[in-house]
Amino acid sequence: MQRMSKFFDHAYGKVEEVLTETKTMLDNKRASRSAFSVALNNSPRPVCFGPFSADQVIMYTHIFINLGSGYSLQNGIFTVPRSGVYSLSVTIYTPFGNPHACGNLMVNEKLVSVIPEQNGQDAEDSATIVTTMQLLANDRVFVILPRGCAVCDDTKHHNTFTGFLLYATK
Known part of the structure; x- marks a missing residue:
């Protein structure tokens, strides 16, 4: 026993x-889960951000998902919670003959990609960038609206900023 x-x-x-x-x-x-997807706004009528006389961080105010709480509504910045390989995408859009749509994807004040759309051949401008990159914990990822550009949005969510962790490296 x-x-x-x-x-x-x-x-x-x-x-x-x-x-x-x-x-x-x-x-x-x-x-290790980290994913965010945000849109410029959720207004029933089109609301524009810009144009401004100086570059501005685009403040996306409508959150679809913010798993891991890395995206901040207060400053429009995604702070990387864990080192790894991330997928990032930005779509910009402006209608109605507004100043052209453009944006700059930034990581830690360093330009990653310029997103211009200035064809002027129709009443709408839009462009998308999708990239995959190695990021470190506490890196800051955001989108700049360059001087003279504008983006407009409503409940259709034409302007989005999305990122997610593909796999952690540490």
């Missing part, structure tokens, strides 16, 4: 160890 009790106590201890390790791995996996 004592041997059986000892055996079961030992087996139970091993099961508890595996359960604790599994819970830790699951918590780490959940903590």
Whole structure:
């Protein structure tokens, strides 16, 4: 009886160890989730951002998802929560003969991509950039509206900024 009790106590201890390790791995996996997708606004009527006399960070105010809380409504910046490879996309749009649509994808004040749309052959301008890049924890990713440009949006969500972690590297 004592041997059986000892055996079961030992087996139970091993099961508890595996359960604790599994819970830790699951918590780490959940903590590595990072995804955001935002739109310029959610107004029932078109509202424009810009044009301005100086470059401005585009403040996206409508959140579709902000898994991991990396995107800030206060400053329009996505702060990378975990080092890894991320997919980033930006779509810009302006209708009605407004100043042309343009934007700059930035990481830590460094220009990653220019997103111009200035064809002038129709009443609407739009462009999209999609990129995949290695980012480090605490990198700051945002979109600049260059001087003289404008973007307009409503409940159709033509202006979006999206990013998500493909896989963590640390």
